[in-house]
Amino acid sequence: MSNPINPSNSSSDDVVIVTRTRVACDGGGGALGHPKVWLDMGQDTQVECKYCDRLFKLDPKAADTAH
Numbered sequence: 001m002s003n004p005i006n007p008s009n010s011s012s013d014d015v016v017i018v019t020r021t022r023v024a025c026d027g028g029g030g031a032l033g034h035p036k037v038w039l040d041m042g043q044d045t046q047v048e049c050k051y052c053d054r055l056f057k058l059d060p061k062a063a064d065t066a067h
């Protein structure tokens, strides 16, 4: 019944490239799932989810449109 997912190299330091400074994270379900929260980078170009330690990085190419 388990849903196989490609194992990542790290279980706690995933990096997710996003195109917006404001992202929603719910841990992606599974063992690391958590209630959906919104993360705002503000003036920064990255933000870390305190729930699942995922690091969301703003795609440099998308920065221009993130106004």
Ligand SMILES: [Zn+2]
Pocket (backbone or CB within 6 Å): 025, 026, 027, 034, 049, 050, 051, 052, 053, 054
């Ligand atoms: Zn998270």
